[in-house]
Amino acid sequence: MSLDLATTRRIAKLARIGLADAELETVRQKLDGILGWFNQLSEVDVEGVPPMVGTEMEALRQREDVVTDGNCQAAVLSNAPEKSGPFYAVPKVVE
């Protein structure tokens, strides 16, 4: 299986990464190599083996329904590239 350019462009778009046409073939080759490497896994016969979900047979840790967090508006907004008053500000998105 080899990755084509159209699929490469689509993956870039879904990942919100802008690629110039000149870069596309290089990225395609690199991704194709990575996929090929991982694809070796499909050579293993896992028929009848349940999917492994973790290395520990621990159950998901649960917490009580108590408010213990929040009220940290300044910290939350500290990484915003742009803000306005108490809000993050982003380029206008309208459906």
Add this chain to the structure above:
Amino acid sequence: MSYLIEGKTGTWEIVVGLEVHAQIISQSKLFSGASTKFGGEPNSQVSLVDAAFPGMLPVINRECVAQAVRTGLGLNARINLQSRFDRKNYFYADLPQGYQISQFEHPIVGEGSIEIELANGETRQIGITRLHMEQDAGKLLHDQDPTRSFVDLNRSGVALMEIVSEPDIRAPEEAGAYLRKLRQILRYLGTCDGNMDEGSMRADVNVSVRKAGEPFRTRCEIKNVNSIRFVMQAIEAEAARQVEIWENGGEVDQETRLFDPSRGETRTMRSKEDAHDYRYFPDPDLLPLVIEQAWVDGLKAELPELPDAKRARFQADYGVPFYDAGVLVAEQSVADFFETVAKGRDGKLAVTWVTGDLFAALNRTSRTIENSPVSADSLGKMLDLIADGTINGKIAKEVFEDMVETGESPDAIVEKKGLRQVTDTGVIDSAIDAIMAKHADKVAEYRSGKDKLFGFFVGQVMKETKGKANPALVNEALKGKLDA
């Protein structure tokens, strides 16, 4: 009740399935300890988990899981003791993580069903496909700035249940009945407040059309409809649009659409080029969710009585007719009010007063049952006064109106206004004598066979006693004297 569209090429039926997003009632969010309260200062109820800061790990809220299980039990659905969380990847400004944590392959609740009732009294079962938990997104404000949208993440990470129905719905009315019934069940369970205008319950509507006996045709999904009325209108508009396309030789595209209530039509929301490719995969931050059957059983044992069961009990215990029982259980607060009034009393009389005079009074005074001017206890005491003969039914109306106005207790009103029923036969006899003397001509007519005049005499005697005479005693005494 069938809903069919007559087209140029024949008759079409509609096929509808609903995906309802219901916000889970909890103190804190699904995977973080931030508050879920509605209407807080923007971005104040946000933890670094909700804002998707690097390295933050989600930890699930046990109560949210319990709420989802309770809802599943209320929908007679299978509870999956093992379920799993997946990442649904998409890019949007209200989703800081770049993915929504949801349950895709292994939801916590499987198949169930809801019984709906239609206006003509028919009932139908609508299948539930599944219920899963997921995170809500933040809120975008578009009208604050000409070039920018503002993001408030207070809602980001609040727990939602997505409840998916089978495509069993065949009429707009059925969709309305389904949503009302679902909302009623959620409210009884206390798992979602069901307020569609605050967005805590909203529906995605899947609509297709077909001719009788055909397999399903392509469907369209109408996103985020926020009232029951709009859901019904959207189905009608969308079905008509699809029939027209098919009949003109076109193809309906599978797509996401929006309903515009002001124009009464649906329109494309996203072009196909941007069609979502969610690339679901198991969330590596979260182990599978494993719950114990014993824990589920414990939740089941503590479930409140649900509307269908309550309705059946009201019929059996209080002799309330089927229709009235449905009116009473529509809202839990009304059912509780009724039961306080009816307990240990005449159930039929209680339902007449609650759905008749009380509802009328609430309407007139623009009050709800929660702040009713007449408490359930007072109304019950008034029924006691009728039962023990202190007042008759006619006087009771007067007492009730006074209760609505003054909020006083019924016995205080009876005493204050001297409305105690006259059961003294001496008083009744002399009133009858006076009336017979005054209307000697009518007495003669009655005695010569004009039986219908009996009612006239009853009326006159009641008037003479200002409505306070015991009607049974008046009837008996009148009969004796007239027929003598």
